[in-house]
Amino acid sequence: MVRLFSVVLILFYSVCLLADEHQIEQDFIQLEQVLQSDTATADKLLNKLFSIQDELTTGQLTRLHVISSAQKLIKGDYHGADSQLDKVLTYPLDEATENTVYLYKVTANIGMKQYTKAFTLLEENLARIGGYGEQTIKISSYLRLVNAYLDMGAYQEAKQYAETVLDLNQGKMMREQCYALVLLSYAELKLAMLDKAKQGFAETQAYCEQHEAPLIVAMAIKGKGMLALEHQDYRLAAKMFEDALQRYQTFKFNFEIVRTQALLAQAYYHLERLGQALVLAQQVSDSADEPSNLEPKKQAYDVQASIAFQNEDFKQAYQFQLLSHDLELQLLNDQILKENAYQMAKFDSAEKNRELTNLKQEHELLSKQRDLNNRDASSSLMFTTLLIGAVACLSLLLFAAWLQRNRYKKQVQRDVLTGAYNRSTGQERAEIDFVQCLARREDYCLIVLDLDRFKIVNEKYGDATGDWVLKRLSQIMSENVSTEAVFARMGGEEFAIFSPRINLDDGVKLAKLLLQLIQNIDTRHTGHGFQIKASFGVSAMEEDDLSIDPLMHRAVLALQQAKANGGNRVEVAQSGEF
Numbered sequence: 001m002v003r004l005f006s007v008v009l010i011l012f013y014s015v016c017l018l019a020d021e022h023q024i025e026q027d028f029i030q031l032e033q034v035l036q037s038d039t040a041t042a043d044k045l046l047n048k049l050f051s052i053q054d055e056l057t058t059g060q061l062t063r064l065h066v067i068s069s070a071q072k073l074i075k076g077d078y079h080g081a082d083s084q085l086d087k088v089l090t091y092p093l094d095e096a097t098e099n100t101v102y103l104y105k106v107t108a109n110i111g112m113k114q115y116t117k118a119f120t121l122l123e124e125n126l127a128r129i130g131g132y133g134e135q136t137i138k139i140s141s142y143l144r145l146v147n148a149y150l151d152m153g154a155y156q157e158a159k160q161y162a163e164t165v166l167d168l169n170q171g172k173m174m175r176e177q178c179y180a181l182v183l184l185s186y187a188e189l190k191l192a193m194l195d196k197a198k199q200g201f202a203e204t205q206a207y208c209e210q211h212e213a214p215l216i217v218a219m220a221i222k223g224k225g226m227l228a229l230e231h232q233d234y235r236l237a238a239k240m241f242e243d244a245l246q247r248y249q250t251f252k253f254n255f256e257i258v259r260t261q262a263l264l265a266q267a268y269y270h271l272e273r274l275g276q277a278l279v280l281a282q283q284v285s286d287s288a289d290e291p292s293n294l295e296p297k298k299q300a301y302d303v304q305a306s307i308a309f310q311n312e313d314f315k316q317a318y319q320f321q322l323l324s325h326d327l328e329l330q331l332l333n334d335q336i337l338k339e340n341a342y343q344m345a346k347f348d349s350a351e352k353n354r355e356l357t358n359l360k361q362e363h364e365l366l367s368k369q370r371d372l373n374n375r376d377a378s379s380s381l382m383f384t385t386l387l388i389g390a391v392a393c394l395s396l397l398l399f400a401a402w403l404q405r406n407r408y409k410k411q412v413q414r415d416v417l418t419g420a421y422n423r424s425t426g427q428e429r430a431e432i433d434f435v436q437c438l439a440r441r442e443d444y445c446l447i448v449l450d451l452d453r454f455k456i457v458n459e460k461y462g463d464a465t466g467d468w469v470l471k472r473l474s475q476i477m478s479e480n481v482s483t484e485a486v487f488a489r490m491g492g493e494e495f496a497i498f499s500p501r502i503n504l505d506d507g508v509k510l511a512k513l514l515l516q517l518i519q520n521i522d523t524r525h526t527g528h529g530f531q532i533k534a535s536f537g538v539s540a541m542e543e544d545d546l547s548i549d550p551l552m553h554r555a556v557l558a559l560q561q562a563k564a565n566g567g568n569r570v571e572v573a574q575s576g577e578f
């Protein structure tokens, strides 16, 4: 099986793919055409092209080396091919050529029995193919991979990627479809999926005949023969092998000719067509001593041994058996090497997967950890936000409470109707100012005023009008007393203005101004026309005054005096009274 598919593929692809992709000079075209069938001409053309390699473009030089490597592979010079392919890898390569080179390297390594390396290259190539953007290149690359897996005896993988090719291709590229079908059928045959293989070979033959791929048709027919051999249907097997052999001979495809001859020899032996079997077996035994010929040669020796045994030529039978046994050992050894490499690759792959799983788990753990950290951070953030929120809320509450307290305080301190300080607050505040003025020996003045005959206003125009008068009065006071002064409603229609740093004269002036303003209040806003009048008593701090009380007393006396004098006037307290 070794090299079978590689060589077919080299014929099938290196010729067509490269020819499709480049403007190829006549020599290149001819070289690719005769590469497999006419070794002498191929050598001549290769030598010719290598002799003018300085004149070739990088692309042509790359191509020349690739073809030369392919030829070395065909000849079995795997070491030469491998080192030449390494050289090709130093050139800038497009995806298709790069893939070709790696697959040829796989073939070279299989040839050198470096199966582990071959599997490694296959794995690498698999990863590389996955990244190819161009669908056609991807398909042809997978196809080469299938071919290499078959060469390596990794039939399950071969089947898997042949199916991948068919899925990707969907019948679009005829040749690729054809080749994928036949490789899939061979993989199934090797996996003992005989019914599927039977169906696959039949389908391949029909499809490839229709799409004119005669080489693949020959392979499908040979496959059908192998199936018949499995089923011990030797007549059918012989018929198929004869057909396939004839077709391969048209192509001078020696490699396949030898293998088909060996199979046909087996079929003939079972059909007791011993003469024909011997001729074919002899032809196979005489074929080149190449690793790829081990299997057909062993089959041929078996046939020869059996026939010699039937002819009772036991000595010769024994000789053939020894030869067969020797090849069987080599094949077995090769198979063991491949299986080991395959198991190794599988193990490596499993190990890699395990490592990947571990890494993935570690990654997941890290992610979870990061998640947790993030959550922690979020929690901290949330906590901080909540804390800030809580502090803000609390501050707001405190502020609201403070406002409320101030409001209440204001309400408690102020008269609701007029907004002036109430009596107690007014006096309290006034007392503080007074003490300060006393200490600093500054002036202090007190004005008390009382509306005249306010009872009549209430009675005549109603309490609402009375209220309006009180509010308007307060407004005038607030607008005309200094900001330092404390204006308070002392009760009913009686008010006081406590004025620090105001002497008696200025106090009297202020009182007279206020009286005038009160007199001028336009009461028509109430719907009534009347004049408001008020009496004022003014006192100022004297030397013996230690509190505000004596001032208050003197001011009230002055107020009473004003009332007594008919009201609507300002009276000044007499010094020394009280």
Ligand SMILES: Nc1nc2c(ncn2[C@@H]2O[C@H](COP(=O)(O)OP(=O)(O)OP(=O)(O)O)[C@@H](O)[C@H]2O)c(=O)[nH]1
Pocket: 417, 450, 451, 452, 453, 454, 455, 456, 458, 462, 463, 464, 465, 466, 467, 470, 491, 492, 493, 563
């Ligand atoms: N509308 C209103 N009237 C008030 C308020 N507080 C006290 N009064 C009235 O003020 C009047 C005070 O009457 P009096 O003490 O007799 O004083 P008066 O009528 O001004 O007489 P003289 O002071 O002697 O000029 C009473 O009728 C009280 O009802 C108030 O807040 N609103």
